[in-house]
Amino acid sequence: MKGTVHYETRGNIALMTVDNPPVNPLSSGVRQGLYDGVQKALADDSVEAIVLTGAGRAFIAGADISEFGGGAESAVGLQEALVMMEGSSKPIVAAINGTAFGGGLEVALCCDYRVAAPTAPVGLPEVKLGLLPGAGGTQRLPRLIGAEKALGFILSGDPIPAPQAEALGIVDDVIEGDVVEGAIAFAKQVLADGGKTRKIRDESGKVEADRGNDQIFADARTQAARRMRGRFAPEMIIQCVEAAVNLGDFDAGMKVEAECFAKCMQHPQRAALIHLFFSEREVAKIPDIPRDTPLREVASAAVIGCGTMGGGISMSFANVGIPVTVLEMNEEALEKGLGVIRRNYDIQVSRGRMTEAEVDKRMSLLTGTTSYEDLGTADVIVEAVYENLDLKCEIFGKLDKVAKGGAILASNTSGLDVDKMAESTGRPGDVIGMHFFSPANVMRLLEVVRGEKTAADVIATVMKLGRTLNKIAVLSGNAPGFIGNRMLGQYTRQAGEIILQGATPYQVDSVMNAFGMPMGPFQMNDLVGLDLGWRARKLAGVAPEDVPITARVADKLCELERFGQKTSRGYYIYPEGSRAGQPDPEVVEIVEQTSAELGIERRDIDDEEVLKRCLYPLINEGARILEEGIALRPCDIDIVYINGYGFPEVTGGPMFWADQQGLDNVLADIRRFGDIYGGDAWKPAPLLEKLVAEGKGFASLQG
Numbered sequence: 001m002k003g004t005v006h007y008e009t010r011g012n013i014a015l016m017t018v019d020n021p022p023v024n025p026l027s028s029g030v031r032q033g034l035y036d037g038v039q040k041a042l043a044d045d046s047v048e049a050i051v052l053t054g055a056g057r058a059f060i061a062g063a064d065i066s067e068f069g070g071g072a073e074s075a076v077g078l079q080e081a082l083v084m085m086e087g088s089s090k091p092i093v094a095a096i097n098g099t100a101f102g103g104g105l106e107v108a109l110c111c112d113y114r115v116a117a118p119t120a121p122v123g124l125p126e127v128k129l130g131l132l133p134g135a136g137g138t139q140r141l142p143r144l145i146g147a148e149k150a151l152g153f154i155l156s157g158d159p160i161p162a163p164q165a166e167a168l169g170i171v172d173d174v175i176e177g178d179v180v181e182g183a184i185a186f187a188k189q190v191l192a193d194g195g196k197t198r199k200i201r202d203e204s205g206k207v208e209a210d211r212g213n214d215q216i217f218a219d220a221r222t223q224a225a226r227r228m229r230g231r232f233a234p235e236m237i238i239q240c241v242e243a244a245v246n247l248g249d250f251d252a253g254m255k256v257e258a259e260c261f262a263k264c265m266q267h268p269q270r271a272a273l274i275h276l277f278f279s280e281r282e283v284a285k286i287p288d289i290p291r292d293t294p295l296r297e298v299a300s301a302a303v304i305g306c307g308t309m310g311g312g313i314s315m316s317f318a319n320v321g322i323p324v325t326v327l328e329m330n331e332e333a334l335e336k337g338l339g340v341i342r343r344n345y346d347i348q349v350s351r352g353r354m355t356e357a358e359v360d361k362r363m364s365l366l367t368g369t370t371s372y373e374d375l376g377t378a379d380v381i382v383e384a385v386y387e388n389l390d391l392k393c394e395i396f397g398k399l400d401k402v403a404k405g406g407a408i409l410a411s412n413t414s415g416l417d418v419d420k421m422a423e424s425t426g427r428p429g430d431v432i433g434m435h436f437f438s439p440a441n442v443m444r445l446l447e448v449v450r451g452e453k454t455a456a457d458v459i460a461t462v463m464k465l466g467r468t469l470n471k472i473a474v475l476s477g478n479a480p481g482f483i484g485n486r487m488l489g490q491y492t493r494q495a496g497e498i499i500l501q502g503a504t505p506y507q508v509d510s511v512m513n514a515f516g517m518p519m520g521p522f523q524m525n526d527l528v529g530l531d532l533g534w535r536a537r538k539l540a541g542v543a544p545e546d547v548p549i550t551a552r553v554a555d556k557l558c559e560l561e562r563f564g565q566k567t568s569r570g571y572y573i574y575p576e577g578s579r580a581g582q583p584d585p586e587v588v589e590i591v592e593q594t595s596a597e598l599g600i601e602r603r604d605i606d607d608e609e610v611l612k613r614c615l616y617p618l619i620n621e622g623a624r625i626l627e628e629g630i631a632l633r634p635c636d637i638d639i640v641y642i643n644g645y646g647f648p649e650v651t652g653g654p655m656f657w658a659d660q661q662g663l664d665n666v667l668a669d670i671r672r673f674g675d676i677y678g679g680d681a682w683k684p685a686p687l688l689e690k691l692v693a694e695g696k697g698f699a700s701l702q703g
Helices: 028-043 079-085 103-109 125-127 137-145 147-156 163-168 181-194 203-209 215-226 233-246 250-266 269-283 310-319 331-350 358-363 391-404 418-423 456-468 485-502 505-515 519-527 531-540 551-557 585-597 607-627 634-645 654-662 663-677 686-693
Strands: 003-010 013-019 049-054 059-060 094-097 099-101 112-116 122-123 301-302 323-326 366-369 380-383 408-413 430-434 445-450 472-477
Touching: 003 028, 013 028, 013 181, 028 049, 028 079, 028 122, 028 269, 049 059, 049 181, 059 094, 059 103, 079 103, 094 103, 094 181, 099 103, 103 122, 103 137, 103 686, 112 163, 112 181, 122 163, 125 233, 125 269, 137 147, 137 203, 137 233, 137 250, 147 203, 147 215, 147 233, 181 366, 203 233, 215 233, 233 250, 250 269, 269 634, 269 654, 301 310, 301 408, 310 323, 310 331, 310 358, 310 430, 323 331, 331 358, 331 366, 358 366, 380 391, 391 418, 408 456, 418 430, 430 456, 445 456, 445 634, 456 472, 472 634, 485 519, 485 551, 485 585, 485 607, 485 634, 505 519, 531 551, 551 585, 607 654, 607 663, 607 686, 634 654, 654 663, 663 686
Parallel strands: 013 049, 049 094, 059 099, 094 112, 099 122, 301 323, 301 380, 323 366, 380 408, 408 430, 445 472
Antiparallel strands: 003 013, 430 445
């Protein structure tokens, strides 16, 4: 069996210590050990109370997810162990020494009392895996702290520190110093006070007070719909807490919890979200770079450019306590950029997310300059000017002259050639891509781009730096568009073709919104600005007849000064002060006129075709990216699209979703659309054809 629970006695106290490194999950041996340990303590007349704690840095960090698919070794189930604990006639004190997540916190809730170290985090994160606390958490917690607080805690899935848990009523005391010794002292005090046990299952005051207050559950549903759109598990959680309040009987509520847990287990979202859980850990592993590769020190940073991206990147460094020097071309631009950063922080203060003192501390980490010479002490320098390769190469040439030896030179480019930039220096091994996503201080994704000569320790350092900046770092090879934007090009191109052939921008966006995307392609274009591509084509001298047909409508809108949200008109109309666009019949007329000019006969296109034509070329391109080694694994693509492009989490990402559709079905539709429309987008990737021929999915490539 995996894991164990050590048993010892300290006078009249039995001390049980969960030992299943590194985080003490509830594996088979731990469950058996909990059951056997309590049974042993109950049979020993010299033992009057029990203290339960964890070895190492965790109390119990939750269930063993590897056992979810079956294959767990023979042992008592968790519910059996909890019944044994809850039936104890001798008080049990949980000494929460470290992480108590999921089933670990549910174990603690079966104890009579809970004390915790100040640094110990507690949480019920199951909702993030498409599940619910299935070991009585939805029944015991409302009885302990009330339905409203319990729902907020369970539905967020976020951990809280022990002092906050004490204020909420989840733990009874926070112990400074040795938490085990403190728990033993706490247990002895309980014995001195009469040795009463306290079974949460038998407490009814909180749920009785909540009974009849349906607004609690209405508010929870509203919040869940807003924060976790399309998720299945939140409704199951709410139904369980409703049962705890309205049924009154604990065992009846446990039956509801078991039924709802089973529904979550059977729902496809559960598999998708657990795939993402493991994928977030997998993307940190680089096969050809040993885990013990020495890292370069990153104690200071510099950012070139203080516009939207540069300002956000600077905030990312300041937010984690790394001092950053910000360079702009003149004092006016510098003052403006730093002012925007300050206003962004002030907004956080107005929303209660930061204090003025925290803002002052972060702003003190920002130093402005207009001289490259002032960048000479930075450990990492991030170039964040607009997308022009010649300009970026010029900047890297300047950095080569002023940066100290061993400094990492990074570009925030979203798709330009990192190797060309490296060639502008005499230190190509120090050059790497760090593609932040906008807004850089908010978005979780960091696309790390390795050049042909990028040194292994630079890659390892930047991947670690991504985690320090609270980002999910994914490694990409150096190719136009890298992983994300290369695939996005196929998605947006298809959307442009579909509206010329018969759909409207509003139908396409509606289909993608229903799929779970926060914005459809045309809503996204309005947000970014239609004029960016239009102005680039003007500067390049592209003749109107040479403009790609999928950009013709956007260019016509720009000629009418409809640039998107920035001008309150683009594909949509934006009433003053609103970011919610309204459809415009004039745009439909422009689309229809453009179709006629191109000789394209319009027809009705159903929603299913819209969805497949937007997503299948994206997946096909993903297969090519895997073939070429630009992405290491399918899960890397999934993480990029979930965290950088708003692909719905509940699908598991585009490559995982494709497997769920059946790659044979995806390939058949790609071939069918190829017969109808032709073009490179519908040429099946050889890897896709190979996997289908072998009866495999992208999951077979995970390694």
